[in-house]
Amino acid sequence: MERKKIAISCFIGGALFVVVALKCAPMFWWLAFPAGLAGGYLGYEFREVLRAIPVAWRKSCAWWSEEDEKVRKWSLGELDFFTVFFAIIVFLLFSGMTILAPWFIVPAPDWEFTLPCMIGSFLVVFSFFVVAFILAFPVLGVFFLFAFIGAKAGEKCFWFPFFWYGGEKDKDAERIRKKLELAGYHEEILTSKNFFRWLAKGVGLTILFFVWTAWKYLFIEIGLLLCFLRRFGWELFKLIHSEKRVLCAIDGTIGGTIAFFCFASASLTFPQQILVVFFGGLLGAVIGVLNYEIVSKRLLHLVPMTNNL
Incomplete structure (x- = not known):
């Protein structure tokens, strides 16, 4: 089950990398890196991300109300100008x-x-x-x-x-x-x-x-607003962060990078671009599963050896 989650999230990261790279090439292809990392990171146990969003939002809104009230009290005399x-x-x-x-x-x-x-x-x-x-x-x-x-x-x-x-x-x-x-x-x-x-x-x-x-x-x-967005991102990160998410983000991006540089070109037709996107996701999934099974479990022993089928 764990292997399946990693494969899916790495596939999402790799495919998203190739999609953004193809659409933004040639000048802004590098925007695919944050897209692939985000896709792989958030794609792992996405339901947990959805459950964490309201919690992070409520905490951030409470902070916003407190800070906004401070600003309003500080500038109470000037609000009449409106x-x-x-x-x-x-x-x-x-x-x-x-x-x-x-x-x-x-x-x-x-x-x-x-x-x-x-x-x-x-x-x-x-x-x-x-x-x-x-x-x-x-x-x-x-x-x-x-x-x-x-x-x-x-x-x-x-x-x-x-x-x-x-x-x-x-x-x-x-x-x-x-x-x-x-x-x-x-x-x-x-x-x-x-x-x-x-x-x-x-x-x-x-x-x-x-x-x-x-x-x-x-x-x-x-x-x-910028502080609110930073606060919301930090609260969400604290709620969902795990080593497996980092693994999925990196491996999915690696798979998408390899597929883009090996097979992408300006002359590709739309069906060919779909194949490159699929191959990027598939390559990211393979790299993610191999990294999890070989490096994390058997070489570094970061994950206990259990049956994850």
């Missing part, structure tokens, strides 16, 4: 509409100082000012959003809008006020001086976010 994406989209959209609005005011070449022409011109100008007035509200909202960013992220303070008072809103305001004060914020009055100071800080912090903070978070997440 709200500026919406602000920039709205600002660009309505600014573009405002810039295009004057194009509607095109004087007619036959315009005369008559009542119909005056009424038409008045309607065009009036329409433009109506559009500008409507666009002023979202632009003003963008300014308030920048001021909010400057107040909360820049000075750790907050304010309540003038419409947030009266009736049940007083209770909500008091509840929110206590929550923010417990979080370390202090209340300020919304004056013109404070507003323009917060606005300037909000714009500066937004620029800082796109110049530095966003890239910092991107590189942090990439680093965490």
